Every structure is written in C-alpha cells, then in structure tokens.
Amino acid sequence: MTVTITQHATCTFCGCVCDDIELHDDGVKIIKTKAACSLGTSWFLNHTAERLYPDALIDGKEASVDDAVEVAAEYLHRANMPLVYGLSNVTCEAQREAVSLAEKIGAVIDSHTSL
Amino acid sequence: MGGKVSCTLGEVKNRADFILYWGGNPAECHPRHFTKYTIMQKGKFLPEGRKGRTMVLVDIRETMSVKAADIFLQVRPGKDFEVITALRALVKGNRVDTALVEETGLKLEQLQDLVDRMKRCKFGVIFFGMGLSMTRGKHMNSAAVLTLAAEMNAFTKFVAMPMRGHGNVAGADMVLRWTTGYPFGVNLCRGFPRFNPGEFSTVDLLVRGDIDAAFVLGADPGATMPQPGIDTLARVPTIVLDPKVTHTSRLARVHITTSVTGISSPGTAYRMDEVPLPLRPVLKSPYPSDEEVVRRIIAAVDKKTAWLPRPETMSSGVA
Numbered sequence: 001m002t003v004t005i006t007q008h009a010t011c012t013f014c015g016c017v018c019d020d021i022e023l024h025d026d027g028v029k030i031i032k033t034k035a036a037c038s039l040g041t042s043w044f045l046n047h048t049a050e051r052l053y054p055d056a057l058i059d060g061k062e063a064s065v066d067d068a069v070e071v072a073a074e075y076l077h078r079a080n081m082p083l084v085y086g087l088s089n090v091t092c093e094a095q096r097e098a099v100s101l102a103e104k105i106g107a108v109i110d111s112h113t114s115l
Numbered sequence: 116m117g118g119k120v121s122c123t124l125g126e127v128k129n130r131a132d133f134i135l136y137w138g139g140n141p142a143e144c145h146p147r148h149f150t151k152y153t154i155m156q157k158g159k160f161l162p163e164g165r166k167g168r169t170m171v172l173v174d175i176r177e178t179m180s181v182k183a184a185d186i187f188l189q190v191r192p193g194k195d196f197e198v199i200t201a202l203r204a205l206v207k208g209n210r211v212d213t214a215l216v217e218e219t220g221l222k223l224e225q226l227q228d229l230v231d232r233m234k235r236c237k238f239g240v241i242f243f244g245m246g247l248s249m250t251r252g253k254h255m256n257s258a259a260v261l262t263l264a265a266e267m268n269a270f271t272k273f274v275a276m277p278m279r280g281h282g283n284v285a286g287a288d289m290v291l292r293w294t295t296g297y298p299f300g301v302n303l304c305r306g307f308p309r310f311n312p313g314e315f316s317t318v319d320l321l322v323r324g325d326i327d328a329a330f331v332l333g334a335d336p337g338a339t340m341p342q343p344g345i346d347t348l349a350r351v352p353t354i355v356l357d358p359k360v361t362h363t364s365r366l367a368r369v370h371i372t373t374s375v376t377g378i379s380s381p382g383t384a385y386r387m388d389e390v391p392l393p394l395r396p397v398l399k400s401p402y403p404s405d406e407e408v409v410r411r412i413i414a415a416v417d418k419k420t421a422w423l424p425r426p427e428t429m430s431s432g433v434a
Contacts, residue, residue: 009395012377015279015387016145016152025397030378037146047375049398053360057370065371065403065411072330072369073415075352077422079328081304085317086334087290088281090405091382091394095283095290097409098332104416106304108326111287112280112334113299114316115249 001026011036012089013043082107120265122240122274123388124151129158130272133236135171137260138195139244139278142179148278149183153242160237169232173198174246188229191220193251198226199259205230206266234270244278254312279387282376283333286385321347332356332405333376337363356405371408374400382406 003024010019021044022034029048033041056068063071076082084102087095088111102109127134134153141148149155157164172184175192190198198219201211205226216223233239241264248257260275267273279285288298295301297310300317313319317336320326321344328351337345338361345366353367364370374380379400383391403411 004397006395006397009397010377010384010392012282012384012394014145014282015285016147017282017384017386017392018147018151019392020151023397028398030397039146044378047358047378047398049379049400051401053358053372055372055402057360057364057367059368060365065408068369068371069408069411069415072354072371073412073419075328075354075368076330076412077416077419079326079352081326082328082330083317083320083326084330084332085336086332087287088284089333090283090376091380091384092283092286092290092391093382094332094376094380094404094406094409095287096294097406097413098330099290099294101330101409101413101416102301103303104413104422106306106422107330108300108302108304108315108317108320109291109295110300110315110317110320111291112284113288114312115318115339 003031011040011043013039076101076105076107079105079107084109085111087111118265119261120268120274121276121388123390124153124386126238126274127240127276127388128152128156130160130238131158131240132161132167133169133171133233133239135173135233135239135241136180136184136278137173137241137243138175138246138248138250139242140174140178140180140246141242141244141278142183144244144280145278148242153240154183169236171229171232186229188221188225191218194219195247195250195256196252196259199256199263201226202230203259203263203266206233206263206270233267233273236271239264239267239271239273241273241275242278243275245280248277276388281333283384285387285389286383286391289385289389289391318344321345324350327351329353330356331363331367332373332409335361335363337361337366356408358402372402373405373408374402376405380404380406 006023009021009023021036024032030044033044054062056063084107154170161167170184171186173188181187213223264273264275295308300312300315302309302315324347349366354369355364355367356373358375377394
C-alpha cells in the first residue's frame, strides 16, 4: 500500500473552507488528516473512491448515466416551472453550468441562502 | 437598506480587537473559526492575540461557545431585531426606554456597555449566524445587523459577515450574482431574471406546490424541508445529483451518483468572506463530477425544441 501525502488540501464541509489540511490517502480512502477539525476529519474519512452506489437510478431501478441523463432532460424540458435547487456543496464551475441549465429550461434557481 | 460593509478573515485576524458573534455557535459548527481566523490568533496589529481582543456572544441560550466569550448576552428568543434597533438608537445617542429593552431579556446598562465597547475599539466585526437570520424577522434581522455595522463606521472601523454553513454556499451567491444579478431565489421562467424572496425561494415554492419539476444538486431537501415541501418533491418529477443515495434520491424519479466535491472533483469554492479557493482533490472517483453531468443534461436538452418562442414566430399571431 502506497500512501500519498497531499499538502494544502481544501475542506468544503463548512463555510470556513480551510485550505491548510494535510491528507494521507491510499488511492481509495483517505486514511489520515492533519489540521482538520472534527467535522472536517469525518468529512474526509467518510468519502471514499469506492463504488458504493449504482451509477444512476430511474424510478428506483439501476440504470446507466446515459439513460438517466436522457430521462432527466425530458422531465426538465417538459416542465413549465422547474426548480433548480441546492448548489451549496458543489463547485463554482458546476454552479455556473446549473445556471446555464436553469436559463435553458426556464427554471427558478435557488440555494441554501434562501432557507 | 442595502450593501454590506465587510472584509476578509485575514483582516479580522490581523486587526479585529472587538469580535461579536450573534446567533451562532462557532465552537461546535465552525470549530476552527476561533483558532484560525478570529480570537485566538496573534495578528499583525494584535501581537497579544486573545488578550488584545474582546469577544461578545449574543444568543438565546448557553452553548459551547460561551466559554470562549468575555461577555455573554442572553436574548429572549425572537427579540433580536428589538435588541439591534435599541443598539442603533444608543449608537446615535438617542434615548431608549428601559422597559422596552427589558422585554428582550437584557438590561439597558448591558446594551450601553456594549455600545461603549463597540465605539472604543479600533476594528470591530459582527459575525451573524442562522440563529439571527433564520428566526423571527429573518432577512430583516440580517439587514438590521448590516446597517448597525455600517452606522458604526461614523465612530470606528466596523464590519459584518454572515457565518455560512455549507462549504460553497457563498460561491452559489457569487455565481448567481455575476450571472443573473441576484444572489438567490432567481426566477428565469420568463427568459429574464426576476428576484423575490418569499415568492421564488425554495421552501415557499415547495410548500405551495408551485413547481412541476425539481433538479437538486449538492443538497438534500428531502431530509430538511417541511413535510408539505417534501410531498411536492415526491409528487413532481425530481432529479437528484449526489455522491450518495439521499432521502431526496429515494423520492426522486432520477438519481445520478456524482463524485465528491473537493475530495474527487476539482474546482473552486468560496470561503464565507467571499475569497475563492482552489480545491485539491486527492481520490479518483469512479463517478462523473456534478459539472460534467449537468453539462451532459444541457446537451440533451439542447437537442429538443427551445421553450422560448423563436424570433420569427413572435411577430405573427398575437397582436
């Protein structure tokens, strides 16, 4: 088992976004953190690169991402007033794509800020 | 009321000799806030560190954060707006009725002492949490506290900053601001952005059942919304993008598993002081990133007919 050490990793658990975390990983799991708080440590240790969930689900049944994308596009295109919600645990790049999607389908777009 | 007088957390670390936390529990919710950014650090202009700073905590009950505070003010629940209004009056030297202050659970002397300390400091900062912004008064409380900070600048340097909960919720505000002009609750139904919290905010749309489809990413409203809102998500076609199969995924028509932000997918996240930081992913995920999946959905939508009337058809028909 080779352990890779990454310096200055960024934690996105809470709004502090600490960017001074040291991570030790074995390629599949993060096995050790340094400088992270208790919340950050559990965030890093509990997310792995394992395949724990199906790629996609359509009506609760396992499906391919290609099919799920098509079905999603069909629902969103057909809707008169769709809602795009969340955005708080994704990157700014993903948020920008979500705004683009919201504009295309004529949606309301909102984040946790409104709660 | 508008505008926010703010600064970066680096300035707080180096300059703030008066730190007020209002309606938040950083000791448990933002554990490194004290040690990395605020009271515990030795700053450029605060070589004494903790000794050189005054920390005040305002909350409705004693939390773990009380131990770190020099002064704790326990406000009666739902009376924050009244306290801020009284403070604003005292800052301007206006007379405040003792009986009215006592309704808030505090004494006039306590508020006068707080105002004196605020005026005496060199650099003051108010961090406000969801205990202020999500209770009675809601965004009016936030507006009042931002105004208080702005008005304090007649006497000394003073700023205010919200304590953001989720990792990149500040980024969501930033991206929506530069793309649509508004920070949240933006309706693009008519092809141009409209902003109206209370009408276009998620919880209201869901509880009223105004929507006919939902696309959820980086959130789990199925676990956090009021029951009528969850019923709406189950009734309409809901699509979820998440690294895990969440409560929302279980009531959704479509779930797509994505890689974890910052651990497997690269990008940018905004800290609560609106400083963008690059992410350094360390693990290679078997799943695509949220960004990639949204882009693929856009490509699939692009193949269908546009929902807006085309320019050539707009002039015909309706006069």
